[in-house]
Amino acid sequence: MSPLQDNNVPVNTGFDNVDLQGTMPSGDKTHTQYVIEMRGGDTLQVQISVDGAQALAELSPRITVTFYNVSKVIDVPAKMIDPSSKERFIERKLLDQVSGQIHPGQLVALMGPSGCGKTTLLNTLAGRALSGVTGDIWFNNQRYDRSMKRKLAYVLQQDIFFEQLTVKQQLTYTALLRLPNHLSKQDKLAQVEQIIDQLRIRKCANTPIMLISGGEKKRVNIGTELLTNPSVIFLDEPTSGLDSTSAVALMDVLRDLAIQGKTIITSIHQPSSQIFQSFDQLILLADGKTIFMGKPSDALLYFATMGHHSPPQYNPADYVMDLVNQDMTIREQLKDAYLTNKLVGHVKSVSNQVQSQTSTNAHQYLIPEPSGNEPNLTNPDNVNLIPTKHESKWPIGFLPQMMILFKRTFVLTGRRQFTILNFVQALGLAVVSGLCWLRMEFAENTIPDRSSFMFFLMTFWPLQTMMHGLLSFPSERVIIEKERASGSYRLSSYFVAKSLAEAPVKLVLPTLFLIIAYWMANINPNFGIFLAVLAFQLTAVLVAESLGLLLGAALKNLQHAITAATVLLMSLMLVGGFFVRNLPHWLGVWGKWLSFFKYAYNACLQLQFKGGQIYKCIDGSYVASCRNNPNGTFKSHEALEFFDYGISIGFNFLVLFGMFVVFRTLAYLSLRFIKNHSGRS
Numbered sequence: 001m002s003p004l005q006d007n008n009v010p011v012n013t014g015f016d017n018v019d020l021q022g023t024m025p026s027g028d029k030t031h032t033q034y035v036i037e038m039r040g041g042d043t044l045q046v047q048i049s050v051d052g053a054q055a056l057a058e059l060s061p062r063i064t065v066t067f068y069n070v071s072k073v074i075d076v077p078a079k080m081i082d083p084s085s086k087e088r089f090i091e092r093k094l095l096d097q098v099s100g101q102i103h104p105g106q107l108v109a110l111m112g113p114s115g116c117g118k119t120t121l122l123n124t125l126a127g128r129a130l131s132g133v134t135g136d137i138w139f140n141n142q143r144y145d146r147s148m149k150r151k152l153a154y155v156l157q158q159d160i161f162f163e164q165l166t167v168k169q170q171l172t173y174t175a176l177l178r179l180p181n182h183l184s185k186q187d188k189l190a191q192v193e194q195i196i197d198q199l200r201i202r203k204c205a206n207t208p209i210m211l212i213s214g215g216e217k218k219r220v221n222i223g224t225e226l227l228t229n230p231s232v233i234f235l236d237e238p239t240s241g242l243d244s245t246s247a248v249a250l251m252d253v254l255r256d257l258a259i260q261g262k263t264i265i266t267s268i269h270q271p272s273s274q275i276f277q278s279f280d281q282l283i284l285l286a287d288g289k290t291i292f293m294g295k296p297s298d299a300l301l302y303f304a305t306m307g308h309h310s311p312p313q314y315n316p317a318d319y320v321m322d323l324v325n326q327d328m329t330i331r332e333q334l335k336d337a338y339l340t341n342k343l344v345g346h347v348k349s350v351s352n353q354v355q356s357q358t359s360t361n362a363h364q365y366l367i368p369e370p371s372g373n374e375p376n377l378t379n380p381d382n383v384n385l386i387p388t389k390h391e392s393k394w395p396i397g398f399l400p401q402m403m404i405l406f407k408r409t410f411v412l413t414g415r416r417q418f419t420i421l422n423f424v425q426a427l428g429l430a431v432v433s434g435l436c437w438l439r440m441e442f443a444e445n446t447i448p449d450r451s452s453f454m455f456f457l458m459t460f461w462p463l464q465t466m467m468h469g470l471l472s473f474p475s476e477r478v479i480i481e482k483e484r485a486s487g488s489y490r491l492s493s494y495f496v497a498k499s500l501a502e503a504p505v506k507l508v509l510p511t512l513f514l515i516i517a518y519w520m521a522n523i524n525p526n527f528g529i530f531l532a533v534l535a536f537q538l539t540a541v542l543v544a545e546s547l548g549l550l551l552g553a554a555l556k557n558l559q560h561a562i563t564a565a566t567v568l569l570m571s572l573m574l575v576g577g578f579f580v581r582n583l584p585h586w587l588g589v590w591g592k593w594l595s596f597f598k599y600a601y602n603a604c605l606q607l608q609f610k611g612g613q614i615y616k617c618i619d620g621s622y623v624a625s626c627r628n629n630p631n632g633t634f635k636s637h638e639a640l641e642f643f644d645y646g647i648s649i650g651f652n653f654l655v656l657f658g659m660f661v662v663f664r665t666l667a668y669l670s671l672r673f674i675k676n677h678s679g680r681s
């Protein structure tokens with residue numbers, strides 16, 4: 001990081017409404033000062049204050065991770081393994097007595113063939129998916145506790161973000177949400193700037209994530225986790241998909257972090273020779289068991305003692321991977337040899353039996369495993385990693401969380417919703433609808449067309465919004481689950497923020513549509529009636545969106561959710577009586593209560609013919625008083641005789657509103673209690 005006296009770094013926040021107040025603390029010349037350009041051309045100088053730097057440092061005590069005899073067993077549906085099996089589940093061991101110790105400042109590689117248990121071990125050490133896990137895991141001399149989550153960073157293999165956000169927005173929202181209250185907003189923004197420099201992503205800081213390169217995305221992923229200055233960093237295959245230059249650059253970043261005292265463990269596939277040698281320790285797994293734990297430079301020497309010699313000039317990492325990917329017999333030999341050699345290392349006195357199974361000096365290439373009862377597990381900073389009872393579980397309170405998430409959701413929904421395509425669709429359809437129902441006369445023969453206008457209005461937008469909610473929710477849910485897994489915010493803050501922020505944005509296009517189509521079609525000239533029809537249309541949209549969210553949250557599989565939505569919507573339309581006037585009674589009874597289209601439609605039908613507008617009679621097909629008086633007139637409400645519109649306008653609104661509340665609540669509960677969408681252990 002360049003010091004303040006060297007240069008001021010001009011940056012554009014790319015983040016609207018940076019509304020910082022107060023003056024910057026002066027005098028700490030050891031920190032870089034960033035000049036942030038705000039909207040309107042003003043600039044703001046940001047640097048981490050002395051207090052902020054101190055608070056950030058306190059977030060990151062040095063931590064030694066020790067794991068002893070860690071095993072993990074899961075129950076797999078028996079039919080998945082053997083279709084003829086009579087059992088329901090078969091036990092499968094994903095990890096088998098894996099032990100190790102990683103110190104602050106160390107960069108440790110976890111390698112092994114695909115499916116050997118690398119991700120499972122990382123998940124287990126990071127305190128994720130702990131069911132079926134046995135053995136001991138210590139952070140310094142304390143056992144894992146959920147409240148340590150914020151000291152541990154987990155960089156997932158997949159780079160999961162809201163890709164419409166710029167790099168800086170992504171980091172800023174995360175910093176505001178995840179850095180604790182006692183850091184000022186200035187300090188949080190300055191921390192974002194520092195991370196941008198540290199991860200070398202300044203040049204793409206204001207680019208939407210969807211447009212940046214794979215390597216940059218990976219660094220944003222890591223940067224997002226580093227904002228909270230964690231002590232331990234777990235990374236799952238951070239170099240996958242990167243070219244060798246980007247991979248080396250990424251490893252340099254990790255090395256810098258290790259030098260700062262972080263404890264880093266990363267799984268990695270086929271690293272280059274340069275990257276392989278740069279690790280402090282290598283843990284090699286096969287079928288959930290350790291087959292080597294030592295310095296990477298010792299790996300080839302170790303395997304050579306068993307007669308496995310690498311050809312000259314061969315990348316050692318490739319050789320090691322080739323070896324463990326060979327047939328079962330060699331893997332079994334390596335597993336047995338490791339067990340024996342680690343015993344030799346422990347006991348130091350070799351029995352005849354042991355000696356016969358192992359090469360004479362192989363154990364010297366291994367790093368000894370922890371014994372499981374080290375009395376002096378290191379606690380260099382002598383800090384308590386588990387917060388005291390009165391400390392909040394969350395970095396910031398419910399309301400600030402909600403406000404930040406509200407703003408993020410508002411920005412995102414605006415970007416997704418206000419596309420040229422969506423405007424063209426809404427306005428184009430409005431004009432086409434207006435032309436189809438153009439300037440309907442106030443006459444008896446327009447009664448069916450007026451009814452179908454309302455039907456179209458109350459089905460098109462709700463259907464569109466529901467499908468949109470249904471399709472977008474699964475991808476959003478993955479991001480929310482990722483953010484929540486690192487203890488960022490409450491689910492309730494997210495849900496309230498989402499509900500509040502999305503509603504106005506989602507309602508703009510249906511409103512524009514109605515303004516055009518309603519007046520072109522000449523529905524009812526009373527402006528109050530127009531507003532009431534609008535209110536019903538928007539409420540129907542919100543009910544449908546809630547139903548979409550509910551299905552998206554409750555059904556794990558998108559295909560299932562789409563099928564359920566299609567069947568449900570068509571059924572609701574049918575039982576709503578739109579196509580069949582004489583429904584069987586038993587169907588009509590529940591259909592009447594479930595079909596939300598029907599409430600909006602019934603109310604709007606009544607609204608349309610409200611106000612005593614004078615209509616011309618034509619032939620008496622729809623209005624009784626016209627039957628003997630084809631040249632006469634009738635008042636609009638007489639048209640309702642033709643329809644079975646049911647309950648009053650107010651009651652229709654109440655039922656719709658009730659549906660909105662029920663569907664939203666069920667969506668929240670589904671989100672809360674139906675978990676593990678990936679189905680992974």
Ligand SMILES: Nc1ncnc2c1ncn2[C@@H]1O[C@H](COP(=O)(O)OP(=O)(O)OP(=O)(O)O)[C@@H](O)[C@H]1O
Pocket residue numbers: 074076094112113114115116117118119120121679680681
């Ligand atoms: N929920 C689960 N149900 C069934 N099998 C599972 C589950 N979770 C993990 N496994 C299996 O456990 C084994 C270890 O998986 P893991 O993802 O840890 O491997 P890995 O070494 O990270 O693989 P890769 O390098 O391909 O990412 C694999 O065989 C995987 O199929």
